[in-house]
Amino acid sequence: MEHLLKLLDMSGEEIIEVLNLADQLKYETKHGIEHPHLKGKCLGMIFEKSSTRTRVSFEVGINQLGGYAVVLSSEGSQIGRGEPVQDTARVLSRYVDGIMIRTFSQQEVEDLAKYGSVPVINGLTDFCHPCQVLADLMTIREFKGSLDGLKMCFIGDGNNMMNSLVVGGLKVGMAVSVACPEGYRPPKEILDFAKNYDCFELTDDPMQAAKNADVVITDVWTSMGQEEERQKREAAFKGYCVNKELMAQAKPDAMVQHCLPAHRGEEITEEIFEQNAQHIFEEAENRLHAQKAVMVKTMAK
Numbered sequence: 319m320e321h322l323l324k325l326l327d328m329s330g331e332e333i334i335e336v337l338n339l340a341d342q343l344k345y346e347t348k349h350g351i352e353h354p355h356l357k358g359k360c361l362g363m364i365f366e367k368s369s370t371r372t373r374v375s376f377e378v379g380i381n382q383l384g385g386y387a388v389v390l391s392s393e394g395s396q397i398g399r400g401e402p403v404q405d406t407a408r409v410l411s412r413y414v415d416g417i418m419i420r421t422f423s424q425q426e427v428e429d430l431a432k433y434g435s436v437p438v439i440n441g442l443t444d445f446c447h448p449c450q451v452l453a454d455l456m457t458i459r460e461f462k463g464s465l466d467g468l469k470m471c472f473i474g475d476g477n478n479m480m481n482s483l484v485v486g487g488l489k490v491g492m493a494v495s496v497a498c499p500e501g502y503r504p505p506k507e508i509l510d511f512a513k514n515y516d517c518f519e520l521t522d523d524p525m526q527a528a529k530n531a532d533v534v535i536t537d538v539w540t541s542m543g544q545e546e547e548r549q550k551r552e553a554a555f556k557g558y559c560v561n562k563e564l565m566a567q568a569k570p571d572a573m574v575q576h577c578l579p580a581h582r583g584e585e586i587t588e589e590i591f592e593q594n595a596q597h598i599f600e601e602a603e604n605r606l607h608a609q610k611a612v613m614v615k616t617m618a619k
Protein backbone atom coordinates (compact mmCIF):
# COMPACT_ATOMS: atom_id res chain seq x y z
CA MET A 319 0.00 0.00 0.00
CA GLU A 320 1.65 3.23 -1.14
CA HIS A 321 -0.76 5.86 0.24
CA LEU A 322 -4.26 6.11 1.72
CA LEU A 323 -5.83 8.91 -0.30
CA LYS A 324 -9.37 7.50 -0.67
CA LEU A 325 -11.07 4.10 -0.41
CA LEU A 326 -11.85 4.20 -4.14
CA ASP A 327 -8.14 3.39 -4.65
CA MET A 328 -8.32 0.20 -2.57
CA SER A 329 -9.73 -3.24 -3.36
CA GLY A 330 -12.07 -5.00 -0.94
CA GLU A 331 -9.26 -7.47 -0.16
CA GLU A 332 -6.85 -4.65 0.70
CA ILE A 333 -9.43 -3.12 3.02
CA ILE A 334 -9.91 -6.46 4.78
CA GLU A 335 -6.12 -6.86 5.12
CA VAL A 336 -5.94 -3.48 6.89
CA LEU A 337 -8.80 -4.52 9.20
CA ASN A 338 -7.07 -7.82 10.00
CA LEU A 339 -3.86 -6.03 10.93
CA ALA A 340 -5.86 -3.49 12.96
CA ASP A 341 -7.48 -6.34 14.93
CA GLN A 342 -4.05 -7.85 15.59
CA LEU A 343 -2.56 -4.52 16.72
CA LYS A 344 -5.58 -3.94 18.97
CA TYR A 345 -5.09 -7.37 20.55
CA GLU A 346 -1.37 -6.72 21.07
CA THR A 347 -2.03 -3.26 22.56
CA LYS A 348 -4.58 -4.70 25.01
CA HIS A 349 -2.18 -7.48 26.03
CA GLY A 350 0.89 -5.27 26.48
CA ILE A 351 2.67 -6.79 23.48
CA GLU A 352 4.92 -4.13 21.96
CA HIS A 353 5.01 -3.70 18.21
CA PRO A 354 7.67 -1.16 17.23
CA HIS A 355 7.13 -1.59 13.47
CA LEU A 356 7.93 2.09 12.83
CA LYS A 357 10.83 2.49 15.25
CA GLY A 358 12.46 5.91 14.86
CA LYS A 359 10.13 6.98 12.03
CA CYS A 360 8.48 10.37 11.91
CA LEU A 361 4.89 11.11 10.90
CA GLY A 362 4.28 14.69 9.79
CA MET A 363 0.71 15.76 10.52
CA ILE A 364 -0.88 18.73 8.73
CA PHE A 365 -4.13 20.15 10.09
CA GLU A 366 -6.00 22.75 8.06
CA LYS A 367 -9.22 21.93 9.96
CA SER A 368 -9.96 21.21 13.63
CA SER A 369 -9.63 17.73 15.12
CA THR A 370 -9.75 15.86 18.42
CA ARG A 371 -9.82 12.15 17.50
CA THR A 372 -7.62 12.23 14.40
CA ARG A 373 -4.99 14.39 16.07
CA VAL A 374 -4.73 12.30 19.24
CA SER A 375 -5.14 8.83 17.72
CA PHE A 376 -2.45 9.40 15.07
CA GLU A 377 0.02 10.84 17.57
CA VAL A 378 -0.57 8.11 20.15
CA GLY A 379 -0.55 5.51 17.36
CA ILE A 380 2.82 6.48 15.87
CA ASN A 381 4.29 6.55 19.38
CA GLN A 382 2.98 3.04 20.11
CA LEU A 383 4.63 1.91 16.87
CA GLY A 384 7.99 3.26 18.08
CA GLY A 385 7.93 6.47 16.05
CA TYR A 386 7.01 10.07 16.74
CA ALA A 387 4.96 12.89 15.24
CA VAL A 388 5.49 16.48 14.20
CA VAL A 389 2.31 18.54 13.97
CA LEU A 390 1.76 21.49 11.62
CA SER A 391 -1.32 23.68 11.45
CA SER A 392 -2.11 25.91 8.50
CA GLU A 393 -1.98 29.06 10.67
CA GLY A 394 1.32 28.15 12.28
CA SER A 395 3.08 27.18 9.07
CA GLN A 396 3.74 28.63 5.63
CA ILE A 397 0.82 26.55 4.28
CA GLY A 398 -1.57 29.19 5.66
CA ARG A 399 0.45 31.88 3.88
CA GLY A 400 0.02 30.20 0.52
CA GLU A 401 3.13 28.06 0.00
CA PRO A 402 2.17 25.73 -2.85
CA VAL A 403 1.47 22.10 -1.96
CA GLN A 404 4.01 20.98 -4.57
CA ASP A 405 6.75 22.65 -2.53
CA THR A 406 5.44 21.60 0.90
CA ALA A 407 5.37 18.00 -0.40
CA ARG A 408 8.96 18.07 -1.59
CA VAL A 409 10.27 19.75 1.56
CA LEU A 410 8.45 17.54 4.08
CA SER A 411 9.48 14.40 2.16
CA ARG A 412 13.08 15.23 3.06
CA TYR A 413 12.33 15.31 6.79
CA VAL A 414 9.56 12.84 7.57
CA ASP A 415 8.70 9.22 6.71
CA GLY A 416 4.99 9.75 6.13
CA ILE A 417 2.46 12.58 6.06
CA MET A 418 -1.08 12.64 7.45
CA ILE A 419 -3.13 15.57 6.18
CA ARG A 420 -6.56 16.95 7.09
CA THR A 421 -7.69 19.62 4.67
CA PHE A 422 -10.52 20.89 2.47
CA SER A 423 -9.72 19.82 -1.07
CA GLN A 424 -9.10 16.22 -2.10
CA GLN A 425 -6.88 17.57 -4.89
CA GLU A 426 -4.46 18.94 -2.30
CA VAL A 427 -4.06 15.46 -0.80
CA GLU A 428 -3.61 13.89 -4.24
CA ASP A 429 -1.00 16.57 -5.08
CA LEU A 430 0.86 16.00 -1.84
CA ALA A 431 1.21 12.34 -2.84
CA LYS A 432 2.08 13.21 -6.44
CA TYR A 433 4.84 15.71 -5.65
CA GLY A 434 6.16 14.19 -2.43
CA SER A 435 8.12 10.98 -2.08
CA VAL A 436 6.72 9.59 1.19
CA PRO A 437 3.38 7.88 1.95
CA VAL A 438 0.41 10.24 2.36
CA ILE A 439 -2.60 9.41 4.56
CA ASN A 440 -5.87 11.29 4.20
CA GLY A 441 -7.15 12.36 7.62
CA LEU A 442 -10.33 13.90 6.12
CA THR A 443 -11.13 16.11 3.16
CA ASP A 444 -14.45 17.53 1.95
CA PHE A 445 -14.61 14.47 -0.33
CA CYS A 446 -13.86 11.59 2.00
CA HIS A 447 -12.80 10.29 5.40
CA PRO A 448 -11.15 6.91 4.73
CA CYS A 449 -9.47 6.44 8.14
CA GLN A 450 -12.81 6.91 9.88
CA VAL A 451 -14.55 4.38 7.67
CA LEU A 452 -11.80 1.78 8.16
CA ALA A 453 -12.45 2.21 11.91
CA ASP A 454 -16.21 1.94 11.33
CA LEU A 455 -15.84 -1.29 9.33
CA MET A 456 -13.51 -2.67 11.99
CA THR A 457 -16.09 -1.89 14.68
CA ILE A 458 -18.99 -3.37 12.73
CA ARG A 459 -17.03 -6.57 12.14
CA GLU A 460 -16.02 -6.67 15.81
CA PHE A 461 -19.65 -6.59 16.98
CA LYS A 462 -21.38 -8.43 14.14
CA GLY A 463 -18.70 -11.05 13.44
CA SER A 464 -18.55 -10.36 9.68
CA LEU A 465 -19.31 -7.66 7.10
CA ASP A 466 -20.34 -9.57 3.99
CA GLY A 467 -24.11 -9.55 3.50
CA LEU A 468 -24.92 -7.03 6.24
CA LYS A 469 -27.03 -3.99 5.42
CA MET A 470 -25.65 -0.55 6.29
CA CYS A 471 -27.73 2.60 6.00
CA PHE A 472 -26.54 6.18 6.18
CA ILE A 473 -29.04 8.91 7.00
CA GLY A 474 -28.18 12.53 6.23
CA ASP A 475 -25.77 14.58 4.18
CA GLY A 476 -24.00 13.29 1.07
CA ASN A 477 -20.72 14.36 2.66
CA ASN A 478 -17.23 12.94 3.21
CA MET A 479 -18.59 10.28 5.59
CA MET A 480 -21.37 9.15 3.30
CA ASN A 481 -18.93 8.96 0.38
CA SER A 482 -16.43 6.78 2.18
CA LEU A 483 -19.11 4.57 3.73
CA VAL A 484 -20.71 3.91 0.35
CA VAL A 485 -17.37 2.94 -1.19
CA GLY A 486 -16.03 1.01 1.81
CA GLY A 487 -19.29 -0.76 2.56
CA LEU A 488 -19.88 -1.91 -1.02
CA LYS A 489 -16.26 -3.01 -1.48
CA VAL A 490 -16.42 -5.33 1.53
CA GLY A 491 -19.70 -6.91 0.44
CA MET A 492 -22.28 -4.96 2.41
CA ALA A 493 -25.60 -3.70 1.08
CA VAL A 494 -25.64 0.09 1.38
CA SER A 495 -28.74 2.29 1.53
CA VAL A 496 -28.40 6.04 1.81
CA ALA A 497 -31.11 8.59 2.48
CA CYS A 498 -30.44 12.24 1.74
CA PRO A 499 -32.56 15.18 0.60
CA GLU A 500 -32.31 16.37 -2.98
CA GLY A 501 -29.46 18.80 -3.32
CA TYR A 502 -27.41 16.93 -0.69
CA ARG A 503 -26.69 13.71 -2.55
CA PRO A 504 -23.22 12.20 -2.91
CA PRO A 505 -21.14 13.52 -5.83
CA LYS A 506 -21.24 11.93 -9.30
CA GLU A 507 -17.94 10.07 -8.79
CA ILE A 508 -19.46 8.15 -5.87
CA LEU A 509 -22.80 7.50 -7.58
CA ASP A 510 -20.99 6.29 -10.72
CA PHE A 511 -19.07 3.83 -8.56
CA ALA A 512 -22.15 2.71 -6.62
CA LYS A 513 -24.37 2.13 -9.64
CA ASN A 514 -22.34 -0.99 -10.47
CA TYR A 515 -23.75 -2.63 -7.33
CA ASP A 516 -27.31 -4.02 -7.17
CA CYS A 517 -27.19 -3.78 -3.39
CA PHE A 518 -26.87 0.04 -3.41
CA GLU A 519 -29.93 2.19 -2.82
CA LEU A 520 -30.30 5.99 -2.89
CA THR A 521 -33.53 7.45 -1.54
CA ASP A 522 -34.91 10.61 0.03
CA ASP A 523 -36.91 8.50 2.51
CA PRO A 524 -34.94 7.78 5.71
CA MET A 525 -37.48 5.13 6.85
CA GLN A 526 -36.99 3.25 3.58
CA ALA A 527 -33.20 3.35 3.89
CA ALA A 528 -33.34 2.07 7.47
CA LYS A 529 -35.56 -0.90 6.66
CA ASN A 530 -33.95 -4.12 7.98
CA ALA A 531 -30.59 -2.40 8.42
CA ASP A 532 -27.96 -4.09 10.58
CA VAL A 533 -26.07 -0.84 10.99
CA VAL A 534 -27.48 2.70 11.10
CA ILE A 535 -24.99 5.52 10.56
CA THR A 536 -25.30 9.28 10.56
CA ASP A 537 -23.12 12.38 10.73
CA VAL A 538 -23.54 16.11 11.28
CA TRP A 539 -25.66 18.08 8.83
CA THR A 540 -23.16 20.93 8.72
CA SER A 541 -19.58 19.83 8.16
CA MET A 542 -16.46 21.85 8.84
CA GLY A 543 -16.24 24.71 6.38
CA GLN A 544 -20.02 24.88 5.84
CA GLU A 545 -20.85 26.90 8.97
CA GLU A 546 -22.50 29.71 6.99
CA GLU A 547 -25.05 27.24 5.57
CA ARG A 548 -26.12 25.99 9.00
CA GLN A 549 -29.64 27.44 8.99
CA LYS A 550 -30.41 26.34 5.45
CA ARG A 551 -29.12 22.85 6.24
CA GLU A 552 -31.15 22.52 9.43
CA ALA A 553 -34.27 23.14 7.35
CA ALA A 554 -33.22 20.76 4.54
CA PHE A 555 -32.47 17.87 6.93
CA LYS A 556 -35.67 18.05 9.00
CA GLY A 557 -36.96 14.48 9.13
CA TYR A 558 -33.46 12.99 8.80
CA CYS A 559 -32.92 12.46 12.51
CA VAL A 560 -31.91 9.01 13.76
CA ASN A 561 -34.61 8.57 16.41
CA LYS A 562 -36.75 5.83 17.95
CA GLU A 563 -39.14 5.72 15.00
CA LEU A 564 -36.32 5.34 12.49
CA MET A 565 -34.59 2.66 14.59
CA ALA A 566 -37.88 0.71 14.67
CA GLN A 567 -37.44 0.18 10.90
CA ALA A 568 -34.01 -1.40 11.36
CA LYS A 569 -33.32 -4.92 12.64
CA PRO A 570 -33.99 -5.28 16.40
CA ASP A 571 -30.26 -5.83 17.04
CA ALA A 572 -29.12 -3.02 14.73
CA MET A 573 -26.08 -1.06 15.87
CA VAL A 574 -25.50 2.68 15.47
CA GLN A 575 -22.27 4.34 14.39
CA HIS A 576 -21.39 8.05 14.48
CA CYS A 577 -17.91 9.36 13.63
CA LEU A 578 -18.27 12.18 16.20
CA PRO A 579 -18.53 14.97 17.11
CA ALA A 580 -22.33 14.51 17.33
CA HIS A 581 -25.07 17.11 17.50
CA ARG A 582 -27.68 15.54 19.74
CA GLY A 583 -31.18 16.67 18.85
CA GLU A 584 -30.17 17.24 15.22
CA GLU A 585 -28.94 14.17 13.31
CA ILE A 586 -29.45 11.84 16.30
CA THR A 587 -31.54 11.98 19.47
CA GLU A 588 -29.91 11.94 22.89
CA GLU A 589 -31.80 8.70 23.62
CA ILE A 590 -30.51 6.78 20.59
CA PHE A 591 -27.00 8.16 21.01
CA GLU A 592 -26.75 7.05 24.64
CA GLN A 593 -28.33 3.65 23.98
CA ASN A 594 -25.58 3.03 21.43
CA ALA A 595 -22.72 4.72 23.26
CA GLN A 596 -20.82 1.45 23.70
CA HIS A 597 -20.59 0.95 19.93
CA ILE A 598 -19.97 4.61 19.17
CA PHE A 599 -17.04 4.96 21.57
CA GLU A 600 -15.55 1.63 20.48
CA GLU A 601 -15.67 3.13 16.99
CA ALA A 602 -13.74 6.15 18.28
CA GLU A 603 -11.17 3.87 19.93
CA ASN A 604 -10.79 1.87 16.76
CA ARG A 605 -9.49 4.96 14.95
CA LEU A 606 -6.27 4.32 16.86
CA HIS A 607 -5.95 0.67 15.82
CA ALA A 608 -7.10 1.13 12.21
CA GLN A 609 -4.72 4.04 11.65
CA LYS A 610 -1.81 2.15 13.17
CA ALA A 611 -2.53 -0.57 10.61
CA VAL A 612 -2.58 2.02 7.82
CA MET A 613 0.72 3.52 9.02
CA VAL A 614 2.36 0.08 9.17
CA LYS A 615 1.07 -0.86 5.70
CA THR A 616 2.27 2.39 4.11
CA MET A 617 5.35 3.41 6.15
CA ALA A 618 7.04 0.16 7.24
CA LYS A 619 9.40 -0.30 4.32
Ligand code: CP
Pocket residue numbers: 368369370371372373442450577578579
Ligand atom coordinates in the same frame (compact mmCIF):
# COMPACT_ATOMS: atom_id res chain seq x y z
N1 CP B 1 -14.26 11.70 13.66
C1 CP B 1 -13.22 12.53 13.55
O1 CP B 1 -12.49 12.57 12.55
O2 CP B 1 -13.02 13.30 14.65
P1 CP B 1 -12.07 14.57 14.78
O3 CP B 1 -12.65 15.65 13.88
O4 CP B 1 -12.13 14.95 16.22
O5 CP B 1 -10.69 14.21 14.34
Ligand code: NVA
Pocket residue numbers: 442477478479537538540541542577578579
Ligand atom coordinates in the same frame (compact mmCIF):
# COMPACT_ATOMS: atom_id res chain seq x y z
N1 NVA C 1 -18.58 15.45 8.08
C1 NVA C 1 -17.84 15.95 9.23
C2 NVA C 1 -16.99 14.87 9.80
C3 NVA C 1 -16.18 15.28 11.00
C4 NVA C 1 -15.29 14.19 11.52
C5 NVA C 1 -16.99 17.13 8.79
O1 NVA C 1 -16.40 17.07 7.72
O2 NVA C 1 -16.96 18.12 9.52
